[in-house]
Amino acid sequence: MRVVTRFAPAPTGRLHVGNMRTAIHNWLWAKKHGGRFILRLDDTDRERSREDHVEAIRADLAWLGLAPDEEHRQSARFDRYDAALERLKAAGRVYPAYETAQELDLKRKVQLGRGKPPVYDRAALSLTEAERATLEAEGRRPHWRFRLDHAAPIGWDDLVRGPQHFDPALLSDPVVRREDGSWLYMLPSALDDIELGVTHVVRGEDHVANTALQVQMFEALGAPAPAFAHEALLVGAEGKLSKRLGSLGVEALRAEGIEPAALVAKLARIGTSLPVEPFVEPGPLIETFDFATFGRAPARFDLAELAGLNARIVHLLPYEKVRARLPEGMSEADWLAVRPNLRTVAEAAEWWDILHGHVAAPPAADDAGFLREAAAAAAAVDWSADPWRQLVDLLKARTGRTGKALFHPLRGALTGRDSGPEMAVLLPLIGREEAIARLGG
Numbered sequence: 001m002r003v004v005t006r007f008a009p010a011p012t013g014r015l016h017v018g019n020m021r022t023a024i025h026n027w028l029w030a031k032k033h034g035g036r037f038i039l040r041l042d043d044t045d046r047e048r049s050r051e052d053h054v055e056a057i058r059a060d061l062a063w064l065g066l067a068p069d070e071e072h073r074q075s076a077r078f079d080r081y082d083a084a085l086e087r088l089k090a091a092g093r094v095y096p097a098y099e100t101a102q103e104l105d106l107k108r109k110v111q112l113g114r115g116k117p118p119v120y121d122r123a124a125l126s127l128t129e130a131e132r133a134t135l136e137a138e139g140r141r142p143h144w145r146f147r148l149d150h151a152a153p154i155g156w157d158d159l160v161r162g163p164q165h166f167d168p169a170l171l172s173d174p175v176v177r178r179e180d181g182s183w184l185y186m187l188p189s190a191l192d193d194i195e196l197g198v199t200h201v202v203r204g205e206d207h208v209a210n211t212a213l214q215v216q217m218f219e220a221l222g223a224p225a226p227a228f229a230h231e232a233l234l235v236g237a238e239g240k241l242s243k244r245l246g247s248l249g250v251e252a253l254r255a256e257g258i259e260p261a262a263l264v265a266k267l268a269r270i271g272t273s274l275p276v277e278p279f280v281e282p283g284p285l286i287e288t289f290d291f292a293t294f295g296r297a298p299a300r301f302d303l304a305e306l307a308g309l310n311a312r313i314v315h316l317l318p319y320e321k322v323r324a325r326l327p328e329g330m331s332e333a334d335w336l337a338v339r340p341n342l343r344t345v346a347e348a349a350e351w352w353d354i355l356h357g358h359v360a361a362p363p364a365a366d367d368a369g370f371l372r373e374a375a376a377a378a379a380a381v382d383w384s385a386d387p388w389r390q391l392v393d394l395l396k397a398r399t400g401r402t403g404k405a406l407f408h409p410l411r412g413a414l415t416g417r418d419s420g421p422e423m424a425v426l427l428p429l430i431g432r433e434e435a436i437a438r439l440g441g
């Protein structure tokens, strides 16, 4: 079986970390099996779907490195949905209903008042031809409901949640098309999954109840249901899906210097039994991806942890991956020297200035003499082989200083900072003339 997955966002907004995680999981599963990963834009809601969101979704997936093998749009498939509805009408699996939202609301209140579950009573099923004609003559338009088969218990073996069972008699026949002709997402989605050959539906557990209904839709449409994996939801460090998390998108993360690899490495594994590790390339994530490792508890997404993982990934990024984002002229040696000290790639620019630009560090007055010695020593050492080691050895011998008293003023004068990358690595990059000048020579 060729694995086909799909990521199906509605282009009514930008992607946030929650749906990026779903996209990543769909992509990883397809890659692991040499399958196809489809981007399906669920744009049946014509008013709320926007072209700029479509473009942003494509750009965000590209930034994450999740290239879809195919793209489809529900808005281009309305004729397919019409045809499917006609088939289901002919088979008696959908029926027109005329209740208004207020009438349905009232029914629910009455049921609840009697201590009954608020399941649709199927009153529309018993309307006679004449009653329907009367309603239509009054100007009422029907909405369409899918008739669940109460004799066919619903079940599937969820790849994350294990065996799932639902009694269709306890579920309302779902509305699939509104009276204005617009589609609700469920039937189009099931039909798309069939026609696009989707083998695995990977999505959030907020869709479990929809899946129960869709399992019967697949069957009514004459196709086997795909496999389902419903992942536990994403919550913030505080244990809830915060507003921040629900709207946290690529733009904001990127502005904070988060690397796509960090986001992929994090989102691929939180909520699973596998450790979150700093992978620069997705290969190991693909290889180890397994729904059996997914937990049932909500996955906790902590921004501080993401920042930490990001730093670990920055420390591993090869020059060719960051080159385009570094200051003009920054060499591989410069990058490798400063990389261990960065939290984001953008911070390399500060170190670039320190290496090759202007350093303003007024030396402490009581170090002035020491720094004059240092400038003289820097002029005396052989710069072709480990000048830092020679410089400190010479200064130890000439001044008797050791430890902090030796290193601290040197680092301060040479970099303008109290801490930073190894001086042995930085000094040759600063270069002889500049170093002597910074030491006041």
Ligand code: GLU
Residues within 6 Å of the ligand: 007, 008, 009, 010, 042, 185, 189, 202, 203, 207
């Ligand atoms: N458009 C639906 C959503 O974003 C898709 C759910 C699905 O994956 O089927 O919730």
